[in-house]
Amino acid sequence: MNTQATGADWRFDRDAVGTFVFSRCSFDAQTGIAELGYRFDDSPEFVEVVTVPGAPFTLDAEREQAIAAALRLLHLIAGVSYYKAAVPKTIVIEGEAIDRLTADFLTMVYENGLGEFAYRNGLELRGEIQFPVGVTSEVSAQSLGLRHHALVAIGGGKDSLVSIESLRNIGVDQTVTWIGGSQLIRACAERTGLPTLNLGRAISPLLFEINREGAWNGHIPVTAINSAIMTLAAIVLGYDQVVFSNERSSSYGSLIEGTGEVNHQWSKGWAFEDAFAAYVQDRIAADLSYYSLLRPLSELAVARQFTRTDHYDAHFSSCNRNFHILGERPVNRWCGACPKCHFVFLALAPFMSKPRLVSIFGRNLLDDESQTAGFDALLEYRDHKPFECVGEGKESRAAMTALTERPEWQHDAIVQRFAREIRPQLSGEDLRVSSLLHRSDDAHRIPPAVADALFAYWDRA
Ligand SMILES: CC(=O)N[C@H]1[C@@H](OP(=O)(O)OP(=O)(O)OC[C@H]2O[C@@H](n3ccc(=O)[nH]c3=O)[C@H](O)[C@@H]2O)O[C@H](CO)[C@@H](O)[C@@H]1O[C@H](C)C(=O)N[C@@H](C)C(=O)N[C@@H](CCC(=O)O)C(=O)O
Numbered sequence: 001m002n003t004q005a006t007g008a009d010w011r012f013d014r015d016a017v018g019t020f021v022f023s024r025c026s027f028d029a030q031t032g033i034a035e036l037g038y039r040f041d042d043s044p045e046f047v048e049v050v051t052v053p054g055a056p057f058t059l060d061a062e063r064e065q066a067i068a069a070a071l072r073l074l075h076l077i078a079g080v081s082y083y084k085a086a087v088p089k090t091i092v093i094e095g096e097a098i099d100r101l102t103a104d105f106l107t108m109v110y111e112n113g114l115g116e117f118a119y120r121n122g123l124e125l126r127g128e129i130q131f132p133v134g135v136t137s138e139v140s141a142q143s144l145g146l147r148h149h150a151l152v153a154i155g156g157g158k159d160s161l162v163s164i165e166s167l168r169n170i171g172v173d174q175t176v177t178w179i180g181g182s183q184l185i186r187a188c189a190e191r192t193g194l195p196t197l198n199l200g201r202a203i204s205p206l207l208f209e210i211n212r213e214g215a216w217n218g219h220i221p222v223t224a225i226n227s228a229i230m231t232l233a234a235i236v237l238g239y240d241q242v243v244f245s246n247e248r249s250s251s252y253g254s255l256i257e258g259t260g261e262v263n264h265q266w267s268k269g270w271a272f273e274d275a276f277a278a279y280v281q282d283r284i285a286a287d288l289s290y291y292s293l294l295r296p297l298s299e300l301a302v303a304r305q306f307t308r309t310d311h312y313d314a315h316f317s318s319c320n321r322n323f324h325i326l327g328e329r330p331v332n333r334w335c336g337a338c339p340k341c342h343f344v345f346l347a348l349a350p351f352m353s354k355p356r357l358v359s360i361f362g363r364n365l366l367d368d369e370s371q372t373a374g375f376d377a378l379l380e381y382r383d384h385k386p387f388e389c390v391g392e393g394k395e396s397r398a399a400m401t402a403l404t405e406r407p408e409w410q411h412d413a414i415v416q417r418f419a420r421e422i423r424p425q426l427s428g429e430d431l432r433v434s435s436l437l438h439r440s441d442d443a444h445r446i447p448p449a450v451a452d453a454l455f456a457y458w459d460r461a
């Protein structure tokens with residue numbers, strides 16, 4: 001960036017940027033519009049806009065204070081999209097200063113959430129991201145008397161639909177909520193027949209401009225941003241639960257030789273959930289619970305649960321190519337060639353009839369030799385687990401092993417090749433799907449009353 005120039009003269013040069021500035025944030029209760037402002041040095045302001053429908057909102061003083069805290073958290077987390085464009089050495093927070101606890105939490109989110117971004121760009125960010133601390137400590141949050149009601153995030157794929165159906169079955173009041181303009185997610189949300197809420201999010205168009213001008217680019221912890229948006233909305237609307245559908249498997253990343261673990265899904269993992277939920281209860285609203293309903297389950301257990309109803313077969317998709325802000329989307333919801341398509345096909349196959357699965361995807365991915373490399377990566381065979389939201393290698397190996405024993409699948413090209421070439425090398429491993437379907441009851445934040453009913457429901461189902 002040419003730091004001498006502003007306004008129309010301004011040009012982005014990522015190597016010349018010295019400072020990333022959190023310039024301002026605001027929420028207007030009359031319109032439901034939140035604005036989040038950022039700058040590099042003296043650049044024009046990058047403004048992200050988040051909208052909570054249903055305005056005007058009438059708020060008492062305690063709720064206003066909680067909204068200010070939730071808004072600031074959102075401002076600080078959503079800054080990751082802009083910060084990454086230049087990863088400058090200095091971070092400045094204009095306006096209200098933050099304390100050590102907040103700074104440490106943000107450093108954790110940025111370092112880990114940008115782990116894949118740093119690895120792919122050959123950058124070293126660990127130890128480099130310093131949020132300025134300006135006050136010794138901040139006030140603890142109070143209980144706001146929030147109403148028992150869950151804002152449940154829906155992403156258009158199988159996971160959130162499993163949560164929504166589980167909550168419906170145990171009688172938890174819920175609003176099915178999504179962020180952004182995806183028509184696919186809208187169709188799934190409407191298909192639930194439950195109350196829905198669509199939160200607006202518009203990234204600053206300037207970000208797309210500087211991307212074209214050579215900004216650093218790559219993956220960001222989008223679930224952290226979505227979590228902060230949902231938290232703001234829950235406080236505005238007066239609800240006591242924000243529910244995500246992040247499974248146990250998402251806490252495990254890709255093991256890269258010479259680098260270690262890099263987790264594409266870091267902000268879906270337990271470390272983020274636990275820290276974010278604790279921060280929200282400590283600093284925003286003591287009676288707001290943020291949790292993932294599926295944390296005790298593996299991807300395979302979620303897939304099995306999904307197959308219990310065919311109500312969403314013609315509507316859902318887990319293929320992330322549907323969710324680009326810019327660019328093309330698959331014609332029939334499943335591109336059939338990406339890691340998510342490969343994994344979801346494989347994970348559902350042990351639990352679903354073959355005709356049903358093939359009709360969902362419109363083709364049989366396991367009988368297509370051109371997809372061999374994609375499945376190899378899932379199996380962690382001659383490659384690492386893809387940077388995508390897919391299950392652990394052991395889950396893919398167990399699912400594939402199960403298919404080698406099923407007459408309807410065992411003759412398909414990819415399954416045959418697994419049986420011939422890969423399975424003999426796995427003789428020491430427990431390859432039973434049943435070993436991966438257990439529920440882990442220790443690391444989760446599901447409120448006790450919900451957990452009791454939920455586990456009883458899952459045990460019955
Ligand atoms: C849909 C998708 O997978 N997008 C990823 C892709 O972005 P791409 O450039 O191809 O297109 P757009 O999504 O349209 O984004 C345009 C640019 O906007 C920037 N950006 C976007 C969203 C945002 O929140 N912040 C941003 O800065 C970015 O510069 C884009 O270039 O590749 C990008 C680079 O690797 C990814 O960052 C895009 O991922 C989206 C943020 C996204 O929403 N992805 C989810 C489908 C996703 O990956 N979910 C993960 C959850 C992981 C987590 O820890 O949260 C998952 O399912 O595993």
Ligand SMILES: Nc1ncnc2c1ncn2[C@@H]1O[C@H](COP(=O)(O)OP(=O)(O)OP(=O)(O)O)[C@@H](O)[C@H]1O
Nearest residue numbers: 153154155156157158159160178179244245246318
């Ligand atoms: N646009 C969105 N708005 C709100 N929440 C979202 C959005 N996209 C994803 N999520 C949530 O983020 C979490 C992770 O998304 P993910 O894509 O793994 O889930 P999914 O779409 O429900 O299922 P699948 O893994 O099959 O794609 C889920 O809780 C999902 O509901």
